[in-house]
Amino acid sequence: MSFSPLLSDLIQALRCLPGVGQKSAQRMALHLLERQRDAGQKLGNVLLEALEKIQHCSVCRNFSETPLCSICEDTKRYSHTLCIVETPADVLAIEQTGTYRGQYFLLLGRLSPLDGIGPKALGLDQLLDRCQHPQLEEVILATNLTVEGEATAHYITNLLQPLPIKISRIAYGVPMGGELEYVDGSTLSRALAARLPIEKGCES
Amino acid sequence: MSFSPLLSDLIQALRCLPGVGQKSAQRMALHLLERQRDAGQKLGNVLLEALEKIQHCSVCRNFSETPLCSICEDTKRYSHTLCIVETPADVLAIEQTGTYRGQYFLLLGRLSPLDGIGPKALGLDQLLDRCQHPQLEEVILATNLTVEGEATAHYITNLLQPLPIKISRIAYGVPMGGELEYVDGSTLSRALAARLPIEKGCES
Numbered sequence: 001m002s003f004s005p006l007l008s009d010l011i012q013a014l015r016c017l018p019g020v021g022q023k024s025a026q027r028m029a030l031h032l033l034e035r036q037r038d039a040g041q042k043l044g045n046v047l048l049e050a051l052e053k054i055q056h057c058s059v060c061r062n063f064s065e066t067p068l069c070s071i072c073e074d075t076k077r078y079s080h081t082l083c084i085v086e087t088p089a090d091v092l093a094i095e096q097t098g099t100y101r102g103q104y105f106l107l108l109g110r111l112s113p114l115d116g117i118g119p120k121a122l123g124l125d126q127l128l129d130r131c132q133h134p135q136l137e138e139v140i141l142a143t144n145l146t147v148e149g150e151a152t153a154h155y156i157t158n159l160l161q162p163l164p165i166k167i168s169r170i171a172y173g174v175p176m177g178g179e180l181e182y183v184d185g186s187t188l189s190r191a192l193a194a195r196l197p198i199e200k201g202c203e204s
Numbered sequence: 205m206s207f208s209p210l211l212s213d214l215i216q217a218l219r220c221l222p223g224v225g226q227k228s229a230q231r232m233a234l235h236l237l238e239r240q241r242d243a244g245q246k247l248g249n250v251l252l253e254a255l256e257k258i259q260h261c262s263v264c265r266n267f268s269e270t271p272l273c274s275i276c277e278d279t280k281r282y283s284h285t286l287c288i289v290e291t292p293a294d295v296l297a298i299e300q301t302g303t304y305r306g307q308y309f310l311l312l313g314r315l316s317p318l319d320g321i322g323p324k325a326l327g328l329d330q331l332l333d334r335c336q337h338p339q340l341e342e343v344i345l346a347t348n349l350t351v352e353g354e355a356t357a358h359y360i361t362n363l364l365q366p367l368p369i370k371i372s373r374i375a376y377g378v379p380m381g382g383e384l385e386y387v388d389g390s391t392l393s394r395a396l397a398a399r400l401p402i403e404k405g406c407e408s
Contacts, residue, residue, distance in 0.1 A: 003296065006269045010254040016243035018235045024223070029254075030292055031222045033267055034312065037255055039220035044252035047236070050214040051244050054237055063237055065210045088234055092207065108238065 007033075059130075061106040061123055063088050071095075071104060078102045080137040082130065084156065086110055086144060094142065102140075105130060110148040111155055122152070124159060131163055138166040145172060211237075263334075265310040265327055267292050275299075275308060282306045284341040286334065288360065290314055290348060298346065306344075309334060314352040315359055326356070328363060335367055342370040349376060 003011065007029060014025035032040035056062065057069035064070070071077060071091075081102030085091055086109065094100050107122040119125075131139060139160060143149035153169055160167055173191040174183050183191075207215065211233060218229035236244035260266065261273035268274070275281060275295075285306030289295055290313065298304050311326040323329075335343060343364060347353035361371055377395040378387050387395075 003292070004258070004268045004270075004273065006250075006254050006258055007267055009250050013243070013247040013250040016236070016240050016247055017232045019228070019231075026293065026296075027223075028221045030267075032220070032251070032255070033258055034291075036220050039217070040251060040255050043217040043220055044248045044255065046210075046213050046217040047244060047251075048248040050210050050233075051236070051241055051248065054208070054210055063211055063234075064208045066208075069208065087238075088207070089230065092230075 056108075060104045061108055061126075062091055062104065076101075079133070079135045081140060082136055082138070083140045083142050084127070085142045086149065086152075090142065090144075107143070107152065110143060110146075111152040112148050119155070119159075124156070127156070128159060131160055131165060136165055138168060141167065141169045260312075264308045265312055265330075266295055266308065280305075283337070283339045285344060286340055286342070287344045287346050288331070289346045290353065290356075294346065294348075311347070311356065314347060314350075315356040316352050323359070323363075328360070331360070332363060335364055335369060340369055342372060345371065345373045 010029045011022070011025045014020055014028050015022070017025075020028070032043075050065075053065040054063050055065070057064040057072055058067050059072040060069060062069045062071070066073075078101050081100075082105055083094065083100060083102055084105050084107065085094065086107050088106065091104055091106065094104075105123075105127055109117050109122055111117060111119070111122065130136075139156075141153040141156060143152045143156075157167055172187065172194060174180065174187065180188065214233045215226070215229045218224055218232050219226070221229075224232070236247075254269075257269040258267050259269070261268040261276055262271050263276040264273060266273045266275070270277075282305050285304075286309055287298065287304060287306055288309050288311065289298065290311050292310065295308055295310065298308075309327075309331055313321050313326055315321060315323070315326065334340075343360075345357040345360060347356045347360075357373055364371055376391065376398060378384065378391065384392065
């Protein structure tokens with residue numbers, strides 16, 4: 001014996017969530033049925049609606065239920081900088097800093113030939129078109145500092161090199177609040193190599 | 205800026221799942237949209253169907269989409285023992301041992317006066333009715349070995365005492381594979397107090 005057929009189906013279906021195995025799915029299903037029936041109902045409805053309506057923004061490729069996302073629609077944002085990131089979560093992380101006011105382009109992945117993810121899947125044709133916009137002055141490569149992210153940044157650099165725009169990469173180094181003793185060697189050697197001059201009279 | 209309104213709704217709705225906070229909900233929503241749209245669709249449908257159809261079995265109070273659950277319907281199971289557990293997950297745990305062939309009764313909680321959970325909420329009236337069944341010989345109290353579970357077992361013992369049935373409690377002791385060095389003191393003292401005689405000729 002196990003649970004009733006419908007309950008087993010629900011447990012099985014919950015396992016599509018990342019990081020959710022058999023035991024967690026079981027706990028989630030029982031929790032929803034025991035204590036959160038209204039919230040569960042709402043989750044079911046919102047999930048179906050979101051999956052039906054949310055597509056990609058036609059300009060930056062972020063998730064959006066409208067053809068243009070709220071950032072691309074915002075006329076107050078600068079159109080002279082374009083930040084290239086891997087995922088929607090990266091956009092959120094940068095937006096939460098409140099310091100960047102330019103545009104975005106999402107790769108929705110990173111180059112990974114072994115997984116069959118090549119330049120096509122990352123929309124690099126679309127990126128190349130966009131980088132030919134006359135107002136664009138700078139492209140900031142903000143892919144992750146992982147091996148794949150670095151390779152992707154390298155590939156895009158080569159691709160955009162012929163264009164008359166500045167290409168930059170987010171800085172590597174010791175994170176704020178980091179203690180040298182606990183920072184890994186490769187970060188530390190990069191931080192030493194990329195050391196910045198301190199201007200006299202104002203430390204920054 | 206944050207995510208689009210519908211995506212924010214989805215993230216908010218996912219937080220009703222146990223153990224899922226803002227960051228996990230975000231990861232789940234993006235994962236479903238990016239990579240598991242079909243599975244997400246299925247999850248939404250199954251969730252709504254389950255919440256609509258799954259109610260409690262009228263006899264044992266386990267979750268079931270039919271008025272009688274598969275265990276209560278099974279005529280091959282013994283009707284002379286009744287095992288009292290707290291939750292559907294406990295039924296599954298006992299069923300998975302494959303050693304119990306009797307009936308169940310689910311409290312769907314434990315006595316907890318501070319949370320407003322009294323005898324009524326645990327269906328003890330229904331339990332008392334059921335224990336007057338002429339074929340019933342033994343009631344096994346398998347509530348958790350926590351303070352509330354113990355209090356609940358104690359309360360039910362007092363309730364059923366007048367009836368002509370045997371009342372037993374699952375054994376306490378050192379778990380299988382347990383090393384005495386690492387077992388907590390209260391378990392160990394209970395295990396010593398409840399020591400079992402070894403019959404000569406057959407160790408058990």
